[in-house]
Amino acid sequence: MNTQPLLSVRNLRAHIGTPRGVVRAVDDVSFDLAGGQSLGIVGESGSGKSVLARAVMGLMPARSGRSGEVTFQGRDLLALTKKEKLEVWGKQIAMIFQDPGRSLNPVIRVERQLTEGMRRHLGVSRSEAHSRALSLLDEVGVPDPERRLTNYPHEMSGGMRQRVMIAIALACEPDLLIADEPTTALDVTIQRQVLDLLRRVQRDRGTSMMLISHDLAVVAGRTDRVSVMYSGRLAEIGSTREVFENPRHRYTHALLGATPTIDHARHAPLRLITGSLPDPTAPPEGCRFQPRCAFALGECSTPGLELTSVGADHDVACLNPVVLQETAISGGTSDGR
Numbered sequence: 545m546n547t548q549p550l551l552s553v554r555n556l557r558a559h560i561g562t563p564r565g566v567v568r569a570v571d572d573v574s575f576d577l578a579g580g581q582s583l584g585i586v587g588e589s590g591s592g593k594s595v596l597a598r599a600v601m602g603l604m605p606a607r608s609g610r611s612g613e614v615t616f617q618g619r620d621l622l623a624l625t626k627k628e629k630l631e632v633w634g635k636q637i638a639m640i641f642q643d644p645g646r647s648l649n650p651v652i653r654v655e656r657q658l659t660e661g662m663r664r665h666l667g668v669s670r671s672e673a674h675s676r677a678l679s680l681l682d683e684v685g686v687p688d689p690e691r692r693l694t695n696y697p698h699e700m701s702g703g704m705r706q707r708v709m710i711a712i713a714l715a716c717e718p719d720l721l722i723a724d725e726p727t728t729a730l731d732v733t734i735q736r737q738v739l740d741l742l743r744r745v746q747r748d749r750g751t752s753m754m755l756i757s758h759d760l761a762v763v764a765g766r767t768d769r770v771s772v773m774y775s776g777r778l779a780e781i782g783s784t785r786e787v788f789e790n791p792r793h794r795y796t797h798a799l800l801g802a803t804p805t806i807d808h809a810r811h812a813p814l815r816l817i818t819g820s821l822p823d824p825t826a827p828p829e830g831c832r833f834q835p836r837c838a839f840a841l842g843e844c845s846t847p848g849l850e851l852t853s854v855g856a857d858h859d860v861a862c863l864n865p866v867v868l869q870e871t872a873i874s875g876g877t878s879d880g881r
């Protein structure tokens with residue numbers, strides 16, 4: 545695996561102006577993603593996952609501001625012209641949006657939406673694009689692909705549209721795939737199939753992937769690394785195994801419950817923690833989880849909290865992190881790690 549970062553995000557901020565005030569949806573987020581690697585981004589609803597994905601792509605809502613650095617294959621994504629963005633989107637970076645209904649063009653048939661990018665970016669002929677479209681639809685579990693190609697989006701169910709979105713995202717074999725809750729409209733069996741397909745494609749083609757979900761079970765076992773987002777910030781990031789087995793942030797630990805293993809997460813939805821996310825227009829200083837944290841110290845509300853390394857590939861932004869023994873005693877790993 546190539547260990548040079550393919551994507552490097554530094555001090556990214558994405559703030560959105562609303563009548564209630566400025567929503568600090570993404571506030572000083574930094575991480576790297578290596579070529580061929582998959583990074584899960586988890587966090588409860590409203591923590592900023594979708595805004596983060598869109599900010600990386602350069603897709604921001606109206607009345608919003610963005611600062612920081614986003615470097616992709618050595619290029620500054622924040623400085624791209626509109627024309628350059630169109631070259632990068634789809635071909636180098638593709639995104640599966642959380643809401644498939646709004647991402648497909650309602651007045652264009654599936655075939656054209658699926659083949660347009662291939663023809664433009666890969667320069668393939670019409671018939672080559674047609675046969676690639678058929679095999680992509682087949683790959684994402686769309687029955688009778690020949691007929692589906694002639695459909696308009698409204699002629700398909702939500703689940704079918706979501707699979708078409710995934711096929712469109714994969715069509716140009718992008719270097720980076722950003723999948724934002726890619727399986728929400730699908731039933732559980734298809735969900736697993738599609739997630740496993742994404743993982744297989746990501747591995748086989750050496751594609752890097754950001755897999756966003758509010759569900760820990762979705763990223764467990766399907767990502768190399770995981771980051772936990774809370775109120776616009778990263779609370780913890782590291783190898784998926786390490787974060788699941790030895791969560792150090794009090795928030796991650798609470799989310800995972802007393803037996804924080806990848807196997808456990810496969811069967812456990814995100815745990816509910818009492819309280820709710822802070823007001824995004826006026827988050828607390830210091831650790832934003834501190835008002836809900838039973839282990840908060842006085843200094844947790846001091847500004848300047850940063851991610852700090854606690855292991856080979858494990859960083860945490862917590863002044864009173866879980867000590868490894870606590871995890872073991874509360875029923876975590878028993879292999880001494």
Ligand SMILES: Nc1ncnc2c1ncn2[C@@H]1O[C@H](COP(=O)(O)OP(=O)(O)OP(=O)(O)O)[C@@H](O)[C@H]1O
Pocket residue numbers: 560561562567569587588589590591592593594595596605642758824
């Ligand atoms: N277009 C917008 N205008 C105003 N506020 C927005 C907009 N988009 C997002 N927000 C706000 O930004 C914050 C982060 O939202 P975001 O959609 O990124 O959360 P999320 O983690 O993706 O949640 P979910 O799991 O529900 O998809 C929230 O407070 C949300 O209300």
Ligand SMILES: [Mg+2]
Pocket residue numbers: 593594595642724725
């Ligand atoms: Mg979202």
